[in-house]
Amino acid sequence: MTPWPAVVAVAALSFALKAAGPALLGERELPPRARAVIALMAPALLAGLVTVEVADEGWRTVDPALLTALTAVPLLRWFRLPMPAVLFGAAALAAAVRALTT
Known part of the structure; x- marks a missing residue:
């Protein structure tokens, strides 16, 4: 069974919920x-997925x-760095740790 029917259903439900807010309020x-x-x-939700x-x-x-x-x-965010710098720094740190542990 493919996941595409579930993806389409979740997308449609998300769209309907987002449209219902302004329509009702x-x-x-x-x-x-x-x-x-x-x-x-x-x-x-992002923390749970991660x-x-x-x-x-x-x-x-x-x-x-x-x-x-x-x-x-x-x-890095605590030091108020911009998000691209945070992502680059985290990726560089992960690459360094991976290089040291392999």
């Missing part, structure tokens, strides 16, 4: 608390280079 704004929760949903990808088979096969790069990203 009109010109009214969401309360600040609701906006804060919505703003935090994407980072939480954790599932890194924690392959119950954390038995954690890649040290990937773990180092994932640790470097928030540290």
Whole structure:
């Protein structure tokens, strides 16, 4: 079975949900608390997906280079570096760790 029907269904549902918000709310704004929760949903989902990808088979096969790069990203952002610099720095650090461990 191919995943494409599920991908199309999720895309259609996402489009419908995004279209329903403005249609139902009109010109009214969401309360600040609701906006804060919505703003935090994407980072939480991304963190969950990254954790599932890194924690392959119950954390038995954690890649040290990937773990180092994932640790470097928030540290580099803490120094208020622009996102391209953060991504380049994390990739360079992962490449260095991979070169040292192989």
